[in-house]
Amino acid sequence: MMIASCYRRALLGVSFGVFATLSALPAHADQITFVSQGGAYQKAQTIAILDPSAKKLGITINQDSIPDAWPAIKSQVASGKPTWDVVDVPTGYCLRGGEQGLLEKLDFSKLPNGAAMPEAYRSPYSVAYEFYSSVLAYSQKKFSAEAAPNSWADFWDVKKFPGRRALRNHPIATLEAALMADGVAPDKLYPLDVDRAFKKLEEIKPNITVWWTSGAQSAQLLNDGEVDMVMAWNGRVSALTKEGAKVAYTYNQGILQSTSLCILKDAPNLATAVRFLNEAVDPVHQANLPLHIDYGPANPKAFDTGVIKPERAAQLPSAPENAAKQALMSYAWWSSPAGEAAEKRWVGFMQK
């Protein structure tokens, strides 16, 4: 059927216009999908690190969140077409993922910020992102400032420090605390003497009211008075004190742990992901993180930027004075066969 000439001209004009508009649009923007653990933590990251990085690099960062990324990482990489690019997970997962071929090997020539970080803070597959600590937290209603517990030996001493206790239902950090309670120095923990740690844990087991499984639970137990002493993550306890709860914690003999950034194998936007990773561990962005949450930046140069005030630095897990009092978690040991055997032994220990 012939289109009338006037309609034909109109059609041509419209299609020309559409074409022109389309070509005037910017080229498909670079983007990545970034995954962390959600909540207040991810909100703080967005303000301090993600938005500024996106602006500086001119990319779009699509965010996702999940409490435990490990099963999702496994199934995504197994499918061959993952939808995630960069994930922020506990460093142990990055090491395990690297060993199992689930992650991209990092080319540190493209990651100058990462290469400048201490050796212990990176691995062939990951770069440390932020630090948090497992600390001894206690109720100030039960223990006044002079009589407060200050070490894991105190935690284990039920006579001098009577009260109800809680520990995490997981061997990571708990075995370290048991060894420190038994007298091992924080810098001489690894390789862990697993038998000694479990023996020490058997001592305290009858006095443990709850073995907690989530960060929120650990904070709620302390806040509700369900327990008087608990090993918890410092950010959770600080959140309680901000709300006015009478609780406190000590960095002494704390266990300094980290989360790291890693890139999934066959990530859809690999080049952009590498650029983002470098930007995320830039000292300036990292220094902004503690302004919004009580976790420490991984890049030690962040403390030199002058953005973090000394009073604030004193509260952070990775500040040099605090880090010196703590034991640095060795994820390498935990991903070794000895570490995996210790993890498998845990359930048996819990059941008896």
Place this chain on the structure above:
Amino acid sequence: MSSPVQDLSVLHQRREQRLMLALAMPALLVILLLVVLPVGWLAWQSVYHNGFTLENYRRIWSEDIYWRSFALTFEISLLVTLLALLLGYPIAYAASVAPKRWGIIILALVVLPFWTSVLVRAYAWLALLQRTGVINQLLRQLGVIDEPLALVHNSFGTIVATLHILLPFMVLPLYATMQQIPRDLMQAGASLGAGPMLTFWRIFLPLSLPGVLAGSTLVFVLALGFYITPELLGGGRTIMISMLVSRNVELYDQWGAASAVGVVLLVAVGLIFFAVSRFIPLDRVLGQK
């Protein structure tokens, strides 16, 4: 030589059967695709990982924790089923003999908890049962106890919450069956001189058995797989099978380790029902002619 009338009725019967099968096909296909195939794939993973391996099953057989966990899971599930029966039977009975309006109200109250998520209900039990929780505070104020009772972070709390969540699954099948029992039978028994206890024992109870069986089966099987209540309210010590499955997902780098536990549970339950059916003629009780 069969009569033409007989042939016709057989033909009609076969046609009706084929029609029924065709109508059921979509549902059967959904079950096949969404249940049988994935479960089959998981079961396959438990025996095949870079070659055939029975490592997962060998581990379950040899390690103590699995036996203990299975024992605890069955113990707790049986206890919950029994308690649900003891609590649920009177409720269903009341709902079925009460005047219509009250019956509906009772049922509505039983079903109401379904409108809240299981997670919220579990946390609500935590708030009720913990040391500084509602129940302990009430008991202390009344002077009944001095020190708070340990009602949660142990098996007790797990059982209470699981019972609460599964009670409707016992009440509803019981009610459905009780509704079917003709009231005249009870009256007939009374007119023959039996007191109310005897009528209940000899007439009502046996007729309600299909409901008892259906409700108990439902509650038992559901309780076996419960994850949220032991995880939140068990204090870390009440290790039921579902928690071992989740642990295995974290610890081992292949799904087979976790799915092997599931397969063992499936087989165990199958064996139990097979054994039970030897003693109780299940199909007759459930009403097959």
